[in-house]
Amino acid sequence: MKLKVIAAAVIGASFVASAALADRVDPDLPEYEPVSGISGNMTSIGSDTLNNLMTLWAEEFAGFYPNINIQIQGAGSGTAPTALTEGTAQFGPMSREMRTSEIQAFEDRFGYPPTMVPVAIDALAVYVNQDNPLESITLPQVDAIFSDTRRCGYDQDITRWGQLGLDGAWENRDFTLYSRNAVSGTYAFFAENALCGGDFKDAINEQPGSASVVQGVSESINGIGYSGIGYITSQVRAVPVARDEGEEAYPVDHEDYPLSRFLFVYVNKHPNEDLAPQQAEFLRMVLSQQGQEVTARDGYIPLPERVASRVRGELGLD
Known part of the structure:
Protein backbone atom coordinates (compact mmCIF):
# COMPACT_ATOMS: atom_id res chain seq x y z
CA MET A 1 0.00 0.00 0.00
CA ALA A 123 16.88 5.62 17.70
CA LEU A 124 17.21 2.28 19.47
CA ALA A 125 19.99 2.83 22.01
CA VAL A 126 22.44 0.32 23.45
CA TYR A 127 22.61 1.33 27.12
CA VAL A 128 25.35 0.74 29.71
CA ASN A 129 25.59 1.91 33.30
CA GLN A 130 26.68 5.53 33.71
CA ASP A 131 29.92 4.37 35.37
CA ASN A 132 30.86 2.05 32.50
CA PRO A 133 33.82 3.48 30.50
CA LEU A 134 32.97 1.72 27.21
CA GLU A 135 33.46 4.28 24.43
CA SER A 136 31.84 2.49 21.47
CA ILE A 137 30.66 -0.87 20.17
CA THR A 138 30.08 -2.54 16.79
CA LEU A 139 26.92 -4.34 15.68
CA PRO A 140 28.77 -7.69 15.40
CA GLN A 141 29.94 -7.22 18.99
CA VAL A 142 26.39 -6.42 20.12
CA ASP A 143 25.28 -9.61 18.38
CA ALA A 144 28.01 -11.66 20.08
CA ILE A 145 26.94 -10.28 23.48
CA PHE A 146 23.19 -10.82 23.14
CA SER A 147 22.89 -13.88 20.87
CA ASP A 148 24.09 -17.48 20.64
CA THR A 149 23.86 -17.54 16.86
CA ARG A 150 26.33 -14.70 16.00
CA ARG A 151 24.86 -14.25 12.53
CA CYS A 152 26.47 -10.81 12.20
CA GLY A 153 29.84 -12.57 11.83
CA TYR A 154 31.79 -11.99 15.05
CA ASP A 155 34.33 -14.79 15.51
CA GLN A 156 33.70 -15.54 19.19
CA ASP A 157 31.13 -15.35 21.93
CA ILE A 158 31.54 -12.24 24.10
CA THR A 159 31.03 -12.91 27.80
CA ARG A 160 33.40 -10.42 29.53
CA TRP A 161 33.83 -6.66 29.29
CA GLY A 162 37.55 -7.20 28.70
CA GLN A 163 36.71 -8.63 25.28
CA LEU A 164 35.47 -5.14 24.37
CA GLY A 165 38.79 -3.58 25.36
CA LEU A 166 38.08 -2.65 28.98
CA ASP A 167 40.86 -3.38 31.47
CA GLY A 168 41.55 -3.20 35.17
CA ALA A 169 38.58 -4.10 37.36
CA TRP A 170 36.38 -4.35 34.26
CA GLU A 171 38.43 -6.94 32.40
CA ASN A 172 36.91 -10.08 33.92
CA ARG A 173 33.45 -8.76 34.70
CA ASP A 174 30.64 -10.57 32.93
CA PHE A 175 27.46 -9.03 31.51
CA THR A 176 24.00 -8.64 32.95
CA LEU A 177 21.82 -8.60 29.84
CA TYR A 178 18.54 -6.70 29.74
CA SER A 179 16.05 -7.11 26.89
CA ARG A 180 12.44 -6.41 26.03
CA ASN A 181 10.09 -9.40 25.91
CA ALA A 182 9.02 -11.26 22.79
CA VAL A 183 5.69 -9.40 22.40
CA SER A 184 7.62 -6.16 21.92
CA GLY A 185 8.28 -4.58 18.54
CA THR A 186 11.57 -3.33 19.98
CA TYR A 187 12.57 -6.94 20.68
CA ALA A 188 11.75 -7.91 17.10
CA PHE A 189 13.55 -4.89 15.61
CA PHE A 190 16.66 -5.54 17.70
CA ALA A 191 16.71 -9.23 16.78
CA GLU A 192 16.43 -8.42 13.09
CA ASN A 193 18.83 -5.47 12.92
CA ALA A 194 21.33 -5.96 15.76
CA LEU A 195 21.37 -9.79 15.84
CA CYS A 196 21.08 -10.17 12.04
CA GLY A 197 17.91 -12.21 12.51
CA GLY A 198 19.49 -14.45 15.15
CA ASP A 199 18.30 -15.73 18.52
CA PHE A 200 18.78 -14.20 21.95
CA LYS A 201 20.81 -15.96 24.62
CA ASP A 202 18.86 -17.75 27.33
CA ALA A 203 20.60 -15.59 29.95
CA ILE A 204 18.85 -12.34 28.98
CA ASN A 205 16.58 -10.71 31.53
CA GLU A 206 13.37 -10.02 29.61
CA GLN A 207 11.56 -6.91 30.79
CA PRO A 208 7.89 -5.94 30.27
CA GLY A 209 8.70 -2.34 29.33
CA SER A 210 11.42 -0.07 27.99
CA ALA A 211 11.68 1.83 31.27
CA SER A 212 12.34 -1.46 33.06
CA VAL A 213 15.28 -2.17 30.75
CA VAL A 214 16.82 1.21 31.51
CA GLN A 215 16.20 0.81 35.24
CA GLY A 216 17.87 -2.60 35.21
CA VAL A 217 20.97 -1.23 33.50
CA SER A 218 21.08 1.75 35.86
CA GLU A 219 21.02 -0.56 38.89
CA SER A 220 23.65 -3.03 37.60
CA ILE A 221 27.27 -1.97 37.13
CA ASN A 222 27.63 -4.82 34.60
CA GLY A 223 24.32 -4.08 32.88
CA ILE A 224 23.82 -3.68 29.15
CA GLY A 225 20.46 -3.43 27.41
CA TYR A 226 18.52 -1.74 24.64
CA SER A 227 15.41 0.41 24.27
CA GLY A 228 14.20 3.57 22.58
CA ILE A 229 16.17 6.76 23.12
CA GLY A 230 13.08 8.38 24.64
CA TYR A 231 13.69 6.35 27.80
CA ILE A 232 17.26 7.52 28.51
CA THR A 233 18.05 8.72 32.05
CA SER A 234 21.09 10.23 33.74
CA GLN A 235 21.93 6.83 35.26
CA VAL A 236 22.74 5.21 31.89
CA ARG A 237 24.73 6.04 28.76
CA ALA A 238 23.80 5.37 25.15
CA VAL A 239 26.96 3.91 23.56
CA PRO A 240 27.94 5.04 20.03
CA VAL A 241 27.51 2.16 17.57
CA ALA A 242 29.51 1.27 14.44
CA ARG A 243 28.19 -1.00 11.71
CA ASP A 244 31.41 -3.02 11.67
CA GLU A 245 35.01 -3.14 12.85
CA GLY A 246 37.06 -0.24 11.49
CA GLU A 247 34.00 1.89 10.72
CA GLU A 248 33.03 5.05 12.55
CA ALA A 249 30.82 4.69 15.63
CA TYR A 250 27.92 7.14 15.62
CA PRO A 251 25.96 8.49 18.60
CA VAL A 252 22.20 8.00 18.71
CA ASP A 253 21.43 11.52 17.49
CA HIS A 254 23.55 11.20 14.33
CA GLU A 255 21.92 10.68 10.94
CA ASP A 256 24.11 7.61 10.29
CA TYR A 257 23.32 5.85 13.56
CA PRO A 258 22.65 2.25 12.46
CA LEU A 259 19.67 1.42 14.72
CA SER A 260 17.14 4.09 13.72
CA ARG A 261 13.52 3.29 12.85
Whole structure:
Protein backbone atom coordinates (compact mmCIF):
# COMPACT_ATOMS: atom_id res chain seq x y z
CA MET A 1 0.00 0.00 0.00
CA LYS A 2 1.16 3.55 -0.62
CA LEU A 3 1.92 4.52 2.97
CA LYS A 4 4.22 1.54 3.33
CA VAL A 5 6.07 2.57 0.17
CA ILE A 6 6.46 6.09 1.54
CA ALA A 7 7.87 4.80 4.82
CA ALA A 8 10.41 2.55 3.14
CA ALA A 9 11.47 5.15 0.60
CA VAL A 10 12.03 8.08 2.90
CA ILE A 11 13.43 6.65 6.11
CA GLY A 12 17.05 7.12 5.09
CA ALA A 13 16.65 10.61 3.72
CA SER A 14 14.19 11.72 6.34
CA PHE A 15 16.43 10.60 9.18
CA VAL A 16 19.19 12.84 7.82
CA ALA A 17 16.81 15.79 7.89
CA SER A 18 15.19 14.82 11.18
CA ALA A 19 18.38 14.22 13.16
CA ALA A 20 19.16 17.91 12.75
CA LEU A 21 15.65 18.64 14.09
CA ALA A 22 15.96 16.56 17.25
CA ASP A 23 15.74 19.74 19.36
CA ARG A 24 13.37 21.68 17.13
CA VAL A 25 10.44 20.95 14.89
CA ASP A 26 10.34 21.53 11.14
CA PRO A 27 8.88 25.06 10.79
CA ASP A 28 7.11 23.99 7.59
CA LEU A 29 4.78 21.68 9.52
CA PRO A 30 1.29 23.21 9.64
CA GLU A 31 -0.23 24.58 12.81
CA TYR A 32 -3.11 22.45 14.01
CA GLU A 33 -6.48 24.20 13.80
CA PRO A 34 -9.28 22.56 15.83
CA VAL A 35 -12.69 21.86 14.32
CA SER A 36 -16.11 21.60 15.90
CA GLY A 37 -18.02 18.52 16.95
CA ILE A 38 -15.20 16.30 18.22
CA SER A 39 -16.07 14.30 21.33
CA GLY A 40 -16.36 10.74 22.59
CA ASN A 41 -14.10 7.87 23.61
CA MET A 42 -11.25 6.14 21.79
CA THR A 43 -8.77 3.43 22.74
CA SER A 44 -5.13 2.89 21.84
CA ILE A 45 -3.59 -0.58 22.36
CA GLY A 46 -0.05 -1.48 21.40
CA SER A 47 3.59 -0.45 21.74
CA ASP A 48 5.22 0.17 25.11
CA THR A 49 7.84 2.30 23.35
CA LEU A 50 5.06 4.62 22.17
CA ASN A 51 3.06 4.45 25.40
CA ASN A 52 4.31 7.71 26.89
CA LEU A 53 4.21 9.53 23.55
CA MET A 54 0.63 8.39 22.88
CA THR A 55 -0.31 9.59 26.37
CA LEU A 56 1.24 13.00 25.74
CA TRP A 57 -0.46 13.27 22.35
CA ALA A 58 -3.77 12.34 23.97
CA GLU A 59 -3.27 15.09 26.55
CA GLU A 60 -2.43 17.61 23.81
CA PHE A 61 -5.53 16.53 21.88
CA ALA A 62 -7.71 16.87 24.97
CA GLY A 63 -6.49 20.47 25.23
CA PHE A 64 -8.24 21.12 21.93
CA TYR A 65 -11.23 18.87 22.66
CA PRO A 66 -12.12 18.63 26.39
CA ASN A 67 -14.95 16.18 25.63
CA ILE A 68 -12.64 13.57 24.11
CA ASN A 69 -11.19 10.68 26.12
CA ILE A 70 -8.45 8.36 24.87
CA GLN A 71 -7.55 5.27 26.87
CA ILE A 72 -3.92 4.18 26.38
CA GLN A 73 -2.65 0.62 26.88
CA GLY A 74 1.01 -0.14 26.13
CA ALA A 75 1.71 -3.84 26.69
CA GLY A 76 3.72 -4.24 23.46
CA SER A 77 3.49 -3.91 19.69
CA GLY A 78 2.27 -7.49 19.35
CA THR A 79 -1.01 -6.55 21.03
CA ALA A 80 -1.92 -3.91 18.42
CA PRO A 81 -2.85 -6.12 15.42
CA THR A 82 -5.27 -8.23 17.45
CA ALA A 83 -6.88 -5.16 19.01
CA LEU A 84 -7.44 -3.56 15.61
CA THR A 85 -8.69 -6.79 14.07
CA GLU A 86 -11.12 -7.42 16.93
CA GLY A 87 -12.22 -3.77 16.96
CA THR A 88 -11.26 -3.15 20.59
CA ALA A 89 -8.97 -0.23 19.66
CA GLN A 90 -9.09 2.64 17.18
CA PHE A 91 -5.31 3.11 17.28
CA GLY A 92 -2.59 0.44 17.20
CA PRO A 93 0.81 2.03 17.95
CA MET A 94 3.72 -0.20 16.91
CA SER A 95 7.50 0.12 16.98
CA ARG A 96 7.76 -2.30 14.05
CA GLU A 97 5.80 -2.98 10.88
CA MET A 98 3.04 -5.56 11.05
CA ARG A 99 3.98 -9.07 10.03
CA THR A 100 2.43 -10.67 6.98
CA SER A 101 0.35 -12.99 9.16
CA GLU A 102 -0.99 -10.05 11.21
CA ILE A 103 -1.96 -8.13 8.08
CA GLN A 104 -3.60 -11.24 6.65
CA ALA A 105 -5.70 -11.80 9.77
CA PHE A 106 -6.94 -8.21 9.57
CA GLU A 107 -7.62 -8.48 5.84
CA ASP A 108 -9.49 -11.75 6.28
CA ARG A 109 -11.92 -9.93 8.54
CA PHE A 110 -12.31 -6.60 6.76
CA GLY A 111 -11.38 -7.29 3.15
CA TYR A 112 -8.59 -4.69 3.05
CA PRO A 113 -5.27 -4.22 4.91
CA PRO A 114 -4.70 -1.97 7.94
CA THR A 115 -3.25 1.47 7.30
CA MET A 116 0.24 2.17 8.61
CA VAL A 117 0.94 5.76 9.69
CA PRO A 118 4.56 6.85 10.43
CA VAL A 119 4.35 9.25 13.39
CA ALA A 120 7.92 9.72 14.70
CA ILE A 121 11.50 8.50 14.35
CA ASP A 122 13.27 6.59 17.13
CA ALA A 123 16.88 5.62 17.70
CA LEU A 124 17.21 2.28 19.47
CA ALA A 125 19.99 2.83 22.01
CA VAL A 126 22.44 0.32 23.45
CA TYR A 127 22.61 1.33 27.12
CA VAL A 128 25.35 0.74 29.71
CA ASN A 129 25.59 1.91 33.30
CA GLN A 130 26.68 5.53 33.71
CA ASP A 131 29.92 4.37 35.37
CA ASN A 132 30.86 2.05 32.50
CA PRO A 133 33.82 3.48 30.50
CA LEU A 134 32.97 1.72 27.21
CA GLU A 135 33.46 4.28 24.43
CA SER A 136 31.84 2.49 21.47
CA ILE A 137 30.66 -0.87 20.17
CA THR A 138 30.08 -2.54 16.79
CA LEU A 139 26.92 -4.34 15.68
CA PRO A 140 28.77 -7.69 15.40
CA GLN A 141 29.94 -7.22 18.99
CA VAL A 142 26.39 -6.42 20.12
CA ASP A 143 25.28 -9.61 18.38
CA ALA A 144 28.01 -11.66 20.08
CA ILE A 145 26.94 -10.28 23.48
CA PHE A 146 23.19 -10.82 23.14
CA SER A 147 22.89 -13.88 20.87
CA ASP A 148 24.09 -17.48 20.64
CA THR A 149 23.86 -17.54 16.86
CA ARG A 150 26.33 -14.70 16.00
CA ARG A 151 24.86 -14.25 12.53
CA CYS A 152 26.47 -10.81 12.20
CA GLY A 153 29.84 -12.57 11.83
CA TYR A 154 31.79 -11.99 15.05
CA ASP A 155 34.33 -14.79 15.51
CA GLN A 156 33.70 -15.54 19.19
CA ASP A 157 31.13 -15.35 21.93
CA ILE A 158 31.54 -12.24 24.10
CA THR A 159 31.03 -12.91 27.80
CA ARG A 160 33.40 -10.42 29.53
CA TRP A 161 33.83 -6.66 29.29
CA GLY A 162 37.55 -7.20 28.70
CA GLN A 163 36.71 -8.63 25.28
CA LEU A 164 35.47 -5.14 24.37
CA GLY A 165 38.79 -3.58 25.36
CA LEU A 166 38.08 -2.65 28.98
CA ASP A 167 40.86 -3.38 31.47
CA GLY A 168 41.55 -3.20 35.17
CA ALA A 169 38.58 -4.10 37.36
CA TRP A 170 36.38 -4.35 34.26
CA GLU A 171 38.43 -6.94 32.40
CA ASN A 172 36.91 -10.08 33.92
CA ARG A 173 33.45 -8.76 34.70
CA ASP A 174 30.64 -10.57 32.93
CA PHE A 175 27.46 -9.03 31.51
CA THR A 176 24.00 -8.64 32.95
CA LEU A 177 21.82 -8.60 29.84
CA TYR A 178 18.54 -6.70 29.74
CA SER A 179 16.05 -7.11 26.89
CA ARG A 180 12.44 -6.41 26.03
CA ASN A 181 10.09 -9.40 25.91
CA ALA A 182 9.02 -11.26 22.79
CA VAL A 183 5.69 -9.40 22.40
CA SER A 184 7.62 -6.16 21.92
CA GLY A 185 8.28 -4.58 18.54
CA THR A 186 11.57 -3.33 19.98
CA TYR A 187 12.57 -6.94 20.68
CA ALA A 188 11.75 -7.91 17.10
CA PHE A 189 13.55 -4.89 15.61
CA PHE A 190 16.66 -5.54 17.70
CA ALA A 191 16.71 -9.23 16.78
CA GLU A 192 16.43 -8.42 13.09
CA ASN A 193 18.83 -5.47 12.92
CA ALA A 194 21.33 -5.96 15.76
CA LEU A 195 21.37 -9.79 15.84
CA CYS A 196 21.08 -10.17 12.04
CA GLY A 197 17.91 -12.21 12.51
CA GLY A 198 19.49 -14.45 15.15
CA ASP A 199 18.30 -15.73 18.52
CA PHE A 200 18.78 -14.20 21.95
CA LYS A 201 20.81 -15.96 24.62
CA ASP A 202 18.86 -17.75 27.33
CA ALA A 203 20.60 -15.59 29.95
CA ILE A 204 18.85 -12.34 28.98
CA ASN A 205 16.58 -10.71 31.53
CA GLU A 206 13.37 -10.02 29.61
CA GLN A 207 11.56 -6.91 30.79
CA PRO A 208 7.89 -5.94 30.27
CA GLY A 209 8.70 -2.34 29.33
CA SER A 210 11.42 -0.07 27.99
CA ALA A 211 11.68 1.83 31.27
CA SER A 212 12.34 -1.46 33.06
CA VAL A 213 15.28 -2.17 30.75
CA VAL A 214 16.82 1.21 31.51
CA GLN A 215 16.20 0.81 35.24
CA GLY A 216 17.87 -2.60 35.21
CA VAL A 217 20.97 -1.23 33.50
CA SER A 218 21.08 1.75 35.86
CA GLU A 219 21.02 -0.56 38.89
CA SER A 220 23.65 -3.03 37.60
CA ILE A 221 27.27 -1.97 37.13
CA ASN A 222 27.63 -4.82 34.60
CA GLY A 223 24.32 -4.08 32.88
CA ILE A 224 23.82 -3.68 29.15
CA GLY A 225 20.46 -3.43 27.41
CA TYR A 226 18.52 -1.74 24.64
CA SER A 227 15.41 0.41 24.27
CA GLY A 228 14.20 3.57 22.58
CA ILE A 229 16.17 6.76 23.12
CA GLY A 230 13.08 8.38 24.64
CA TYR A 231 13.69 6.35 27.80
CA ILE A 232 17.26 7.52 28.51
CA THR A 233 18.05 8.72 32.05
CA SER A 234 21.09 10.23 33.74
CA GLN A 235 21.93 6.83 35.26
CA VAL A 236 22.74 5.21 31.89
CA ARG A 237 24.73 6.04 28.76
CA ALA A 238 23.80 5.37 25.15
CA VAL A 239 26.96 3.91 23.56
CA PRO A 240 27.94 5.04 20.03
CA VAL A 241 27.51 2.16 17.57
CA ALA A 242 29.51 1.27 14.44
CA ARG A 243 28.19 -1.00 11.71
CA ASP A 244 31.41 -3.02 11.67
CA GLU A 245 35.01 -3.14 12.85
CA GLY A 246 37.06 -0.24 11.49
CA GLU A 247 34.00 1.89 10.72
CA GLU A 248 33.03 5.05 12.55
CA ALA A 249 30.82 4.69 15.63
CA TYR A 250 27.92 7.14 15.62
CA PRO A 251 25.96 8.49 18.60
CA VAL A 252 22.20 8.00 18.71
CA ASP A 253 21.43 11.52 17.49
CA HIS A 254 23.55 11.20 14.33
CA GLU A 255 21.92 10.68 10.94
CA ASP A 256 24.11 7.61 10.29
CA TYR A 257 23.32 5.85 13.56
CA PRO A 258 22.65 2.25 12.46
CA LEU A 259 19.67 1.42 14.72
CA SER A 260 17.14 4.09 13.72
CA ARG A 261 13.52 3.29 12.85
CA PHE A 262 10.11 4.75 12.19
CA LEU A 263 7.45 4.47 14.87
CA PHE A 264 3.93 3.81 13.59
CA VAL A 265 0.28 4.06 14.51
CA TYR A 266 -1.94 1.60 12.63
CA VAL A 267 -5.60 2.34 11.99
CA ASN A 268 -8.55 0.66 10.33
CA LYS A 269 -9.28 2.82 7.29
CA HIS A 270 -11.46 1.59 4.44
CA PRO A 271 -9.66 2.51 1.20
CA ASN A 272 -12.76 4.23 -0.19
CA GLU A 273 -13.94 5.96 2.98
CA ASP A 274 -12.72 8.73 5.26
CA LEU A 275 -11.51 8.04 8.76
CA ALA A 276 -13.97 8.72 11.56
CA PRO A 277 -13.71 12.43 12.53
CA GLN A 278 -12.16 11.70 15.96
CA GLN A 279 -9.43 9.51 14.44
CA ALA A 280 -8.81 11.89 11.56
CA GLU A 281 -8.37 14.92 13.82
CA PHE A 282 -6.11 13.05 16.23
CA LEU A 283 -3.77 12.00 13.41
CA ARG A 284 -3.95 15.46 11.84
CA MET A 285 -2.82 16.89 15.19
CA VAL A 286 -0.02 14.30 15.56
CA LEU A 287 1.27 15.21 12.08
CA SER A 288 1.17 18.96 12.81
CA GLN A 289 3.53 21.47 14.39
CA GLN A 290 2.01 20.94 17.83
CA GLY A 291 2.04 17.15 17.56
CA GLN A 292 5.66 16.96 16.49
CA GLU A 293 6.67 19.41 19.22
CA VAL A 294 5.34 16.78 21.63
CA THR A 295 7.46 14.18 19.81
CA ALA A 296 10.61 16.24 20.33
CA ARG A 297 9.81 16.96 23.98
CA ASP A 298 9.46 13.24 24.65
CA GLY A 299 12.96 12.61 23.33
CA TYR A 300 12.12 11.25 19.88
CA ILE A 301 12.95 12.71 16.49
CA PRO A 302 10.10 14.66 14.84
CA LEU A 303 9.04 13.96 11.28
CA PRO A 304 10.04 16.52 8.65
CA GLU A 305 7.14 18.16 6.85
CA ARG A 306 7.97 16.52 3.52
CA VAL A 307 7.25 13.14 5.15
CA ALA A 308 4.29 14.31 7.24
CA SER A 309 2.65 15.98 4.25
CA ARG A 310 2.80 12.79 2.18
CA VAL A 311 1.28 10.81 5.04
CA ARG A 312 -1.51 13.37 5.55
CA GLY A 313 -2.21 13.26 1.81
CA GLU A 314 -2.49 9.47 1.79
CA LEU A 315 -4.88 9.65 4.75
CA GLY A 316 -6.98 12.37 3.11
CA LEU A 317 -6.17 14.85 5.87
CA ASP A 318 -4.92 17.74 3.73
